[in-house]
Amino acid sequence: MFLRRIVLLAALAAAAGCSGIEPWVKPYERQNFADPIMAADRNPIATSYLNHVFEAREGARGALASHGGGCGCN
Amino acid sequence: MARLVIPFALAAITAAAALLALPQARAAVLPDDRADVLYHRYEGGGVTVDGPSLLVRKKFAESYSVSANYYVDMVSSASIDVLTTASPYEETRKQGSLALDALNGKTQYSVSFTNSDENDYTANTASFDLSQELFGDLTTLSLGFSRGWDEVRKRGDAEFEEPVDRRSYRLGLSQIVTPTLMLGFAFETITDEGFLNNPYRSVRYLDAENPAGFAFQPEVYPSTRTSNAAALNARWFLPYRAVAHGEYRWYTDTWGIDGHTVRLGYTHPLGERWVLEGGYRWYDQSSADFYADLFPRRDAQNFLARDKELSTFTSHMLSIGATYELGASRWSFIKRSTVNLFYDRMRFDYDDFRNILEGGAPGAEPLYGFDANVYRVFVSAWF
Secondary structure: OHHHHHHHHHHHHHHHHHHOOOOOOOHHHOHHHHOHHHOOOOOHHHHHHHHHHHHHHOOOOOOOOOOOOOOOOO | OHHHHHHHHHHHHHHHHHHHOOOOOOOOOOOOOEEEEEEEEEEEOOEEEEEEEEEEEEEEOOOEEEEEEEEEEEEEEOOHHHHHHOOOEEEEEEEEEEEEEEEEOOEEEEEEEEEEEEOOEEEEEEEEEEEEEEOOOOEEEEEEEEEEEEEEEEOOEEEEEEEEEEEEEEEEEEEEEEOOEEEEEEEEEEEEEEOOOOOOOEEEEEOOOOOOOEEEEEOEOOOEEEEEEEEEEEEEEEOOOEEEEEEEEEEEEOOOOEEEEEEEEEEEEEOOOEEEEEEEEEEEEOOOOOEOOOEOOOOOOOOEEOOHHHOOEEEEEEEEEEEEEOOOOOOOOOOEEEEEEEEEEEEEEEEEEEOHHHOOOOOOOOEEEEEEEEEEEEEEEEO
């Protein structure tokens, strides 16, 4: 049920994308987002390793932008 | 196992072929071509895990990018669990991943397959992700699904072989809010079904007939688990070219664990060649409903756990890192390259997991806690 709602919301958001909302941050104002230090994941190989450490040592999991693989902690 | 993996491999090849058949469209931005070689090391709580990781990513035919990762964990464990009920051991886990990304207009598709193998556990995971830019490219919506087929084995018991079926559903949203602020949201539901406990770990219970006052029996976990995690993060570009970022993650699952994570970080370029980073992470969780450090008797309840990762605990992590941009390479095909060193210091304090190696009356031993050092040293090259 919950997942169905998420898919519906995603579909609504995608449909809204076709209706042409005026971007309030203009393309020429976005140079900061092109700076490498602003990248959400500048070093994927190092981030995925640290996420693996968290998943092996903590009960929580998910929403970490990594998935799959074993644990090495049996 | 082969019955499960072979149909998946065919499905993955079909999906990859479908991606390759997408009409060629205006290229937006695929990740850069790069290669990374990393050495990782974790030391803490009597456990040392180290090894290499290699990641190579290459674009082709303008709209496609392929990446491959090879990763090794070499584990040497004399953790408190192992010292309590077993003998120290060493093992190696090897993991390989292959991913294909395709770009079609403002939509990026990705399929990937990961195989992880160690002497008592095999994991296969297939993933499909897509992301779409919306609202004048200020918003990026992403959706993902993974399916995993694991096989749990047990050293010294050739007959022991149990499956685990895993599924993950992901939703992500990133939003440019102002010329200096980006917000992100991630939600993930994970369901597991199968043999979810550790075949070696035991729980302890009060036993007046034992000289120590307690005895051990194997763990018993439920055969299903569903978890939900939601994360909200912000990245703020500061006026003097630096970035401050923060994240909060909420977690809950059907085993009764509730978790909270707060993370703060700061990235600061220094001159033309250095980028310095620092951060702090706080994590806190409640225990699983069926966790206890000491059960009142043998078979005290249907499900039994004494895994400290399912106990109530808090952890803190301090991080520092430095990236140094190397000068011109003697190989002309390398555009730029960096050397990187990251160090993390972690502290774990358990509220209801006792250090029975220290002795004391059953249930009154000192609470357990430990420090861990995490090192990541790597070289990156863009070509």
